[in-house]
Each structure stands twice: as structure tokens, then as C-alpha cells.
Amino acid sequence: MPEYNNDTFFDMVYQVVRLIPKGRVTSYGAIAKYLGASRSSRMVGWAMNNAHTLQDPVPAHRVVNRNGLLTGKAHFGAPDAMKNLLEKEGISVKEDQILDFKKIFWDPTEELEIT
DNA sequence: CGATTGACGTACG
DNA sequence: TCGTACGCCAATC
Incomplete structure (x- = not known):
């Protein structure tokens, strides 16, 4: 049974991902950059891969690559699971590509301030 | 314990 | 502009 690995980096990733507002998405690099490890x-x-084993829910479907492509959709079990979740939040997805990605992009380095 | 892989991104040619 | 190489760190083989 998985325990809460509060090492630092991984846990911080989970926290940032959980902070992503509904209907918004971000990228792996943005999170890494926010953590100071671009x-x-x-x-x-x-971290996302390990997040799958966590007890607390992690909206990994809101995290995509720099191109706004659903690169991790294959890890959701169903081919359209990730797309379904995104569309459910009002995000348009076409061919595993998020539409208006630049528009709904949620940058933690700007939305969140480094305390 | 060494080699390979992995939901990425940047640099270089 | 497109394709290839490398870095980063942890987990798995």
C-alpha cells in the first residue's frame, strides 16, 4: 500500500496540480519551472505516474505537455477518459489536442506567487 | 549494482 | 522549420 511520500518535489507537484482551477490546464514544464526545476x-x-497510486485525487488530466497535447491520455485506462474529463470541465479537445490551450493555460508561476 | 526507461523540454545542427 | 541529442532524477528491469 502506498504511503504519503512527502519527499518534496513529488509532493509539491501533487499540490500544484490540485491547485489547478476547474476548466484550466497547465503543462509539466510549467510546474517544474514553478518548483525551480525547469x-x-x-x-x-x-510524479503523475506515482500520483495514480495516491489516495488523494490528483487532477492529472489538467496537466498536458507544452503543446497542449494529451500525451498522458494513455495512462487513464480508457482512450477518451482524459478527453472526457476535460470536456466535462468545459475544455474543448480535438484529436487529443486542447483547443484554445493558450487561452485556458494556467501558469502557476503567474497565478501563484512564490512566497 | 549497472543499464534502461519515462505522462517533457530545451538546445543544437 | 524539422529532426536529433541531451539533461534531469527516480523507479524498474
Whole structure:
């Protein structure tokens, strides 16, 4: 059974992802950059992978790559699970590509201030 | 314990 | 503009 790995980076990723407002999305790199590890964007993806095992829900469907492409949709079980969740929040998705991505993009480095 | 992989992104040619 | 190479760190093989 998975425990709460409050190491730092991973847990911070989970927290930021949970802070993503409904109907908004962000990118792995944006989160990594917010954490001060812009070059560790891959770890954000790994965090999401581990997030699947967490007890607390993590809206990983609101996290996409820099292109606004649903690269992680394959990890949701169903091919359209991620797309369904996004559209359910009012986000338009076409061919695994988020429409108006630039518009609904939620940048933690701007929306959230580093305390 | 060494090599490979992974939900990415940037740099370089 | 497109394709390839590398970095980053942890988990898995």
C-alpha cells in the first residue's frame, strides 16, 4: 500500500496540480519551472505516474505537455477518459489536442506567487 | 549494482 | 522549420 511520500518535489507537484482551477490546464514544464526545476520536467511526469497510486485525487488530466497535447491520455485506462474529463470541465479537445490551450493555460508561476 | 526507461523540454545542427 | 541529442532524477528491469 502506498504511503504519503512527502519527499518534496513529488509532493509539491501533487499540490500544484490540485491547485489547478476547474476548466484550466497547465503543462509539466510549467510546474517544474514553478518548483525551480525547469529542466526536470520529466520528473513531473513521473510524479503523475506515482500520483495514480495516491489516495488523494490528483487532477492529472489538467496537466498536458507544452503543446497542449494529451500525451498522458494513455495512462487513464480508457482512450477518451482524459478527453472526457476535460470536456466535462468545459475544455474543448480535438484529436487529443486542447483547443484554445493558450487561452485556458494556467501558469502557476503567474497565478501563484512564490512566497 | 549497472543499464534502461519515462505522462517533457530545451538546445543544437 | 524539422529532426536529433541531451539533461534531469527516480523507479524498474
